[in-house]
Amino acid sequence: MNRSENSHDEAVLVVGSGPAGAMAAARLVGRGMKVTLLDAGLSAPRGLVVRAGGNTVFRWKDMRFLETDRHDHEPGAVTDWASSRSLGGLTNYWTAAVPRFAPEDFTEGRHLDERYEWPVSYTDLVPYYEMAEAALVITAGQPFANFPENTTRFRCRPPADWADLAARAEPFGHHMGPLPMAKGSPWMVAARGTEFNSYHSIVAPLLSSDLFTLVRGAQVTRLNWNKAEQRVESVDYIDRTSRRLTTMRGRAVVLAAGAVDTTTILLRSVSAEFPDGVGNSRGLVGRYLHDHPREWWPASPAKPMRALAHPMYLSRQPYDPANPFFASSLTIGLASHRINTYLRRKTRSFGVQVFGTMIPTPEIGVSLPKSAGVAEESRPMIDLRYDQGAIDNMMHARQRLCDAFSAAGASVAVDGPFHPLTPGSSIHFGGTVRMHRSPEFGALDSSNRLYDAPNVIVCDSSCFTTGPEKNPTLTAMAIAARAGDHLADDLL
Numbered sequence: 135m136n137r138s139e140n141s142h143d144e145a146v147l148v149v150g151s152g153p154a155g156a157m158a159a160a161r162l163v164g165r166g167m168k169v170t171l172l173d174a175g176l177s178a179p180r181g182l183v184v185r186a187g188g189n190t191v192f193r194w195k196d197m198r199f200l201e202t203d204r205h206d207h208e209p210g211a212v213t214d215w216a217s218s219r220s221l222g223g224l225t226n227y228w229t230a231a232v233p234r235f236a237p238e239d240f241t242e243g244r245h246l247d248e249r250y251e252w253p254v255s256y257t258d259l260v261p262y263y264e265m266a267e268a269a270l271v272i273t274a275g276q277p278f279a280n281f282p283e284n285t286t287r288f289r290c291r292p293p294a295d296w297a298d299l300a301a302r303a304e305p306f307g308h309h310m311g312p313l314p315m316a317k318g319s320p321w322m323v324a325a326r327g328t329e330f331n332s333y334h335s336i337v338a339p340l341l342s343s344d345l346f347t348l349v350r351g352a353q354v355t356r357l358n359w360n361k362a363e364q365r366v367e368s369v370d371y372i373d374r375t376s377r378r379l380t381t382m383r384g385r386a387v388v389l390a391a392g393a394v395d396t397t398t399i400l401l402r403s404v405s406a407e408f409p410d411g412v413g414n415s416r417g418l419v420g421r422y423l424h425d426h427p428r429e430w431w432p433a434s435p436a437k438p439m440r441a442l443a444h445p446m447y448l449s450r451q452p453y454d455p456a457n458p459f460f461a462s463s464l465t466i467g468l469a470s471h472r473i474n475t476y477l478r479r480k481t482r483s484f485g486v487q488v489f490g491t492m493i494p495t496p497e498i499g500v501s502l503p504k505s506a507g508v509a510e511e512s513r514p515m516i517d518l519r520y521d522q523g524a525i526d527n528m529m530h531a532r533q534r535l536c537d538a539f540s541a542a543g544a545s546v547a548v549d550g551p552f553h554p555l556t557p558g559s560s561i562h563f564g565g566t567v568r569m570h571r572s573p574e575f576g577a578l579d580s581s582n583r584l585y586d587a588p589n590v591i592v593c594d595s596s597c598f599t600t601g602p603e604k605n606p607t608l609t610a611m612a613i614a615a616r617a618g619d620h621l622a623d624d625l626l
């Protein structure tokens with residue numbers, strides 16, 4: 135393979151144009167930094183989306199650039215890994231649900247073990263949540279207990295009969311309200327892509343700036359360590375069109391390629407000083423992988439109800455300090471997705487989707503085959519399975535939700551034991567390059583810098599210390615903006 139060199143010595147190299155990478159790039163440019171963004175995508179898929187009352191009733195997308203790989207590791211550890219090779223990353227196929235994490239999501243892990251305590255707080259992220267919400271253009275309803283308020287442009291409320299159901303669920307510790315969604319009014323037609331695409335919405339406007347450069351079709355394979363300067367001095371990438379291997383120098387590196395790809399890049403980045411990969415001197419890169427166990431059930435109200443004006447969120451079960459990760463839940467999509475529902479305006483069915491939590495352990499994670507060495511395109515192995523604790527979590531959540539809905543005059547069609555969807559199907563991987571106050575338990579410090587290489591920051595969901603039951607995108611974007619600020623402070 136031919137090799138070339140490309141010097142962007144004064145620029146920060148950002149890897150990935152998904153929501154976290156886009157947010158970090160925008161923040162750095164806003165601080166006056168030169169930024170070169172490298173992404174494996176050649177273009178952003180186009181499509182057509184029609185949303186009625188906040189629910190997607192029709193979606194067509196150009197799927198040519200979307201890739202799904204199936205990985206088998208050990209028996210019982212099978213996962214579908216969704217990987218986007220198009221500009222905008224996983225915002226090309228997502229639900230656009232963007233709740234904030236709750237304050238207790240950052241603190242409750244300390245009751246379990248010091249390994250599960252975040253080095254940042256909800257208060258630290260509030261101004262950056264607001265930045266991310268401004269970029270997303272949030273549609274949501276009024277805030278309610280245990281659900282922090284999102285900064286919104288559009289407000290919506292559930293119909294009266296759904297409000298009555300929500301009131302009846304309150305005694306069970308559940309609070310119902312409209313789910314924060316990305317991109318404008320709940321009634322819309324979008325012809326540029328999906329409801330929100332980080333390339334169209336954040337990256338494309340940066341192209342007019344002299345401080346910003348976009349390199350398309352650049353599949354980053356590894357980081358290169360300079361022993362004399364004690365820093366990462368460059369990245370290697372394969373041009374997906376010419377297949378040429380290029381080395382690009384930069385001032386610092388921001389990794390935001392997703393929990394699997396970011397981890398793979400670090401593990402490939404071996405050197406005499408880092409035989410197991412940059413940032414991995416303590417063997418923590420790739421460990422503590424977590425995902426959302428997920429199950430979907432049909433449900434029926436006691437009487438016909440008006441179709442929802444917006445997808446609904448049913449809050450997690452009450453926090454239990456003795457068992458902080460037990461039986462958390464998030465339900466979305468409490469509406470029929472059939473167009474005739476909106477024509478009739480009444481429905482006798484809706485869907486309940488539940489996200490649970492799992493306790494991430496060092497035994498579960500992402501690795502490379504021992505024989506892969508530093509091969510530029512070596513494939514990762516993903517070991518993710520739900521232990522009995524995660525299954526008990528979901529079974530308990532299921533029972534409480536059934537009780538709550540029954541009291542509210544609705545029934546949930548639950549039959550048999552918990553059968554989670556395939557691990558990885560939520561596309562909510564996280565934790566493989568985690569933050570922690572101590573390098574003993576995390577590869578990143580509280581500003582997302584690699585302990586081993588401070589000019590490298592990791593700001594996608596791989597940096598999460600734990601994985602609360604909520605959708606991760608908004609929090610990843612907030613963390614990315616904050617990390618961009620800290621990196622600018624270091625370099626300016």
